[in-house]
Amino acid sequence: MSEATRVLVIDDDPKIRTVVRRGLAYEGYRVVEAASGEEGLEKAREHLPDLVVLDIMMPGIDGLEVTRRLRAAGDEVAILMLTARDEVKDRVEGLENGADDYLVKPFSFEELLARVHALLRRRAAPSGEVLRFADLALDVDAREASRAGRTIDLTTTEFSLLLLLLRHPRKVLTRDVIMEHVWSYDFEGESNVLEVYVRYLRNKLEASGEPRLIHTIRGAGYVLKE
Amino acid sequence: MSEATRVLVIDDDPKIRTVVRRGLAYEGYRVVEAASGEEGLEKAREHLPDLVVLDIMMPGIDGLEVTRRLRAAGDEVAILMLTARDEVKDRVEGLENGADDYLVKPFSFEELLARVHALLRRRAAPSGEVLRFADLALDVDAREASRAGRTIDLTTTEFSLLLLLLRHPRKVLTRDVIMEHVWSYDFEGESNVLEVYVRYLRNKLEASGEPRLIHTIRGAGYVLKE
DNA sequence: GGCGACATTCAGCTGGCGTTAAGGTTCGTC
DNA sequence: GACGAACCTTAACGCCAGCTGAATGTCGCC
Numbered sequence: 084m085s086e087a088t089r090v091l092v093i094d095d096d097p098k099i100r101t102v103v104r105r106g107l108a109y110e111g112y113r114v115v116e117a118a119s120g121e122e123g124l125e126k127a128r129e130h131l132p133d134l135v136v137l138d139i140m141m142p143g144i145d146g147l148e149v150t151r152r153l154r155a156a157g158d159e160v161a162i163l164m165l166t167a168r169d170e171v172k173d174r175v176e177g178l179e180n181g182a183d184d185y186l187v188k189p190f191s192f193e194e195l196l197a198r199v200h201a202l203l204r205r206r207a208a209p210s211g212e213v214l215r216f217a218d219l220a221l222d223v224d225a226r227e228a229s230r231a232g233r234t235i236d237l238t239t240t241e242f243s244l245l246l247l248l249l250r251h252p253r254k255v256l257t258r259d260v261i262m263e264h265v266w267s268y269d270f271e272g273e274s275n276v277l278e279v280y281v282r283y284l285r286n287k288l289e290a291s292g293e294p295r296l297i298h299t300i301r302g303a304g305y306v307l308k309e
Numbered sequence: 310m311s312e313a314t315r316v317l318v319i320d321d322d323p324k325i326r327t328v329v330r331r332g333l334a335y336e337g338y339r340v341v342e343a344a345s346g347e348e349g350l351e352k353a354r355e356h357l358p359d360l361v362v363l364d365i366m367m368p369g370i371d372g373l374e375v376t377r378r379l380r381a382a383g384d385e386v387a388i389l390m391l392t393a394r395d396e397v398k399d400r401v402e403g404l405e406n407g408a409d410d411y412l413v414k415p416f417s418f419e420e421l422l423a424r425v426h427a428l429l430r431r432r433a434a435p436s437g438e439v440l441r442f443a444d445l446a447l448d449v450d451a452r453e454a455s456r457a458g459r460t461i462d463l464t465t466t467e468f469s470l471l472l473l474l475l476r477h478p479r480k481v482l483t484r485d486v487i488m489e490h491v492w493s494y495d496f497e498g499e500s501n502v503l504e505v506y507v508r509y510l511r512n513k514l515e516a517s518g519e520p521r522l523i524h525t526i527r528g529a530g531y532v533l534k535e
Numbered sequence: 536g537g538c539g540a541c542a543t544t545c546a547g548c549t550g551g552c553g554t555t556a557a558g559g560t561t562c563g564t565c
Numbered sequence: 566g567a568c569g570a571a572c573c574t575t576a577a578c579g580c581c582a583g584c585t586g587a588a589t590g591t592c593g594c595c
Binding site: 200201202226239 | 345347348369382479480481526527528529532534
């Protein structure tokens with residue numbers, strides 16, 4: 084169990100990647116690396132990180148473009164941009180394109196860590212958060228859901244699964260991604276826990292005959308949609 | 310034991326933070342600092358302070374926005390706002406957004422202390438304060454509870470625990486938060502005092518077969534809700 | 536200093552929750 | 566329309582977080 088915070092580091096410079104990875108891993112984050120914009124976008128889709136540390140200058144798809152595409156895809160992940168010099172132009176462009184903060188190279192690891200913390204704090208849990216989708220609402224503070232007025236008690240695992248789905252509405256989440264997020268499995272062995280918990284949730288969410296929100300995508304995973 | 314009063318100081322200026330922290334700590338308050346609006350919101354959630362001293366002008370999420378979000382989240386903590394000059398506009402905006410008082414920079418520490426005391430007095434024990442939730446009432450002055458007419462005597466610890474719960478209805482309070490508030494533990498060792506006191510409270514609150522108000526959230530903590 | 540009230544610890548217990556497994560059903564493919 | 570794979574359904578099992586009751590510790594007060 085236990086949703087470790089995930090950080091994706093996209094930079095073509097292996098040194099930067101290594102420093103950032105080691106440091107953040109030591110702080111307890113799960114770190115994934117990508118050496119290019121293309122790879123970064125792929126890993127973002129694959130791992131659903133909470134934060135992306137993103138170099139602005141890269142061959143191929145650069146940081147600005149990565150940001151643009153992530154946002155265009157509806158991804159609201161926190162983005163921390165790394166710029167080579169203090170180019171106001173870069174900063175402005177970056178923020179305009181949807182980055183949340185930026186950091187000028189060279190930087191000390193402590194500086195980076197401070198920004199990372201700040202961003203995750205801002206994003207991770209805006210107190211009083213109530214996630215909504217269609218007629219479904221999830222009160223994160225109270226750890227309870229409600230649908231069409233009716234309140235629904237959730238166990239820890241059910242809550243964790245529904246939270247993940249609600250954070251990525253209309254996106255197909257693969258079984259692997261879900262397993263990794265809700266169960267922290269690198270698991271080899273087969274298990275059908277996920278299916279069982281999808282069923283539990285469906286039962287609770289459709290108890291009064293409401294239409295299905297959690298849909299199965301055969302061969303892929305599950306989606307939250309009407 | 311002993312519920313020390315908690316003050317959260319949110320200001321991007323380290324000097325201000327230091328002055329306020331030292332001064333208030335000397336007066337016996339527990340002080341937590343935050344250097345930004347983001348961090349402030351996070352610390353507020355984490356420590357559940359009784360009072361927030363809040364700079365209005367900060368990069369990122371400013372004081373007005375912090376106030377707005379706290380209030381939006383249903384947090385009724387006392388808020389003392391610091392404004393740079395005597396800008397009537399700021400003051401009005403601040404109070405409109407839910408601040409309780411304001412103080413113009415620069416200020417002497419004694420001025421600050423006076424406001425802090427005033428706010429805490431007004432809030433902590435507006436004589437005759439009675440907290441209510443469902444059919445439960447807690448008379449803070451008399452230190453006694455009542456449910457459905459029946460009055461209930463409480464010991465100090467029971468009172469302290471129930472008070473905390475009543476100040477944050479429908480919010481899941483983690484065991485750590487509760488321990489910190491009611492027992493002031495940084496405790497390492499295991500202890501099940503919390504469970505024992507939850508039981509005492511439940512026994513007293515449900516003595517006539519009333520429905521449960523204090524609910525267990527497995528792996529997390531407790532909530533007050535119907 | 537002894538008594539009563541309250542706080543804390545302890546050890547055994549319990550039930551809710553997470554997991555597994557076995558059989559059923561649906562879907563895509565040929 | 567038959568077959569296998571992917572997914573659903575139901576039930577049973579076992580563990581551990583939290584519950585319980587009683588014993589022990591601590592403090593203030595007469």
